[in-house]
Amino acid sequence: MNSGPQSVFRALADPTRRQILLHLAKENMAIADIADRFDITRTAINKHLTILEEGGLIKSEVSGRERRNSLTPEPLKSAFEWLGYFENFWDVKLSDLQREIAKDMKEKKETDQ
Amino acid sequence: MNSGPQSVFRALADPTRRQILLHLAKENMAIADIADRFDITRTAINKHLTILEEGGLIKSEVSGRERRNSLTPEPLKSAFEWLGYFENFWDVKLSDLQREIAKDMKEKKETDQ
DNA sequence: TTAACATGACACCTTTTGGTTTCATTTCAA
DNA sequence: TTGAAATGAAACCAAAAGGTGTCATGTTAA
Numbered sequence: 001m002n003s004g005p006q007s008v009f010r011a012l013a014d015p016t017r018r019q020i021l022l023h024l025a026k027e028n029m030a031i032a033d034i035a036d037r038f039d040i041t042r043t044a045i046n047k048h049l050t051i052l053e054e055g056g057l058i059k060s061e062v063s064g065r066e067r068r069n070s071l072t073p074e075p076l077k078s079a080f081e082w083l084g085y086f087e088n089f090w091d092v093k094l095s096d097l098q099r100e101i102a103k104d105m106k107e108k109k110e111t112d113q
Numbered sequence: 114m115n116s117g118p119q120s121v122f123r124a125l126a127d128p129t130r131r132q133i134l135l136h137l138a139k140e141n142m143a144i145a146d147i148a149d150r151f152d153i154t155r156t157a158i159n160k161h162l163t164i165l166e167e168g169g170l171i172k173s174e175v176s177g178r179e180r181r182n183s184l185t186p187e188p189l190k191s192a193f194e195w196l197g198y199f200e201n202f203w204d205v206k207l208s209d210l211q212r213e214i215a216k217d218m219k220e221k222k223e224t225d226q
Numbered sequence: 227t228t229a230a231c232a233t234g235a236c237a238c239c240t241t242t243t244g245g246t247t248t249c250a251t252t253t254c255a256a
Numbered sequence: 257t258t259g260a261a262a263t264g265a266a267a268c269c270a271a272a273a274g275g276t277g278t279c280a281t282g283t284t285a286a
Contacts, residue, residue: 006128013126014274015119018195025202032232044275046233051273065232065283073202080196082131087193089138089186127244145262155263157245164243178253178262 003056003075005082011055012079016040017048021071024058030066116169116188118195124168125192129153130161134184137171143179 011017020034031049035042049069052058056075060067124130133147144162148155162182165171169188173180 005131009122009125009128009131012122016274018118018122021199025199030232040274041276042233043235043277047274062233067233071199071202073199076196076199077203080193080200083189083193083196086134086138086184086186086189089184090190129244143262153244154246156247156265159263160244175263180263 002054003078005078007055008057008075008079011052011057014048014051016045017052020045020048020052021057021076024069024071025073028068028070030068034069116191118191120168121170121188121192124165124170127161127164129158130165133158133161133165134170137182137184138186141181141183143181147182 016038019038023029023034023037031046032042034049035045038045049058049060053060056072058069059072060069062068129151132151136142136147136150144155144159147162148158151158162171162173166173169185171182172185173182175181
């Protein structure tokens with residue numbers, strides 16, 4: 001449950017883990033339910049779940065002999081915001097000139113503060 | 114230069130690479146310039162740059178004996194959008210509020226007519 | 227009460243990662 | 257023109273990642 005940018009981006013680096021997040025966005029699932037949707041062993045899924053939990057992206061609670069996993073998407077927001085920093089770079093379709101302009105405007109904004 | 118979600122998220126997984134992106138967002142730099150800003154060898158930096166390039170996040174062109182690296186942020190947009198899918202999960206309250214506001218404005222507009 | 231279920235806990239394996247050192251090659255500048 | 261600068265390239269290494277299989281333990285349902 002660190003949820004710093006590192007543990008979040010690390011959790012997102014694996015395609016299986018990203019798919020697990022998408023599944024959990026639709027419904028909460030027990031470990032075996034998740035494993036059924038992939039071609040790898042339950043043990044491997046379990047390791048992925050641990051890494052997702054370390055990133056704070058999911059939480060799980062025991063219910064009888066099951067462990068229900070659910071999405072806790074708040075840390076995704078920080079990754080989203082990290083990427084949002086670059087929004088000014090990609091949304092203008094940048095020539096080098098335009099990039100210079102964007103940079104100048106950003107610098108001006110900073111000195112205004 | 115694959116720039117699929119996998120190569121992008123993979124490139125973002127390492128903290129050094131994320132920092133390199135932030136540096137290149139400020140200014141284009143040669144390899145040695147980048148290496149000066151970290152405590153690891155130029156060779157290691159070079160490997161990171163290769164991975165960033167595979168993700169389509171940077172491009173580099175030779176200029177004399179230097180290789181200038183620059184940000185090509187478009188692929189970051191796809192990662193941003195992937196995360197945006199979860200926006201409704203982390204900001205449920207906000208989106209509800211926005212929906213209310215939108216509704217109110219629409220109603221107001223209708224009464225204005 | 228017992229067999230099937232769901233998971234936890236290990237031990238083990240291979241490949242990838244992130245890093246190093248060393249040496250060669252190209253280019254610039256005094 | 258010649259040495260320093262910038263990079264390319266290769267060999268090597270330890271640790272982490274992503275898997276597997278096996279066995280033990282608590283739970284549930286017939």
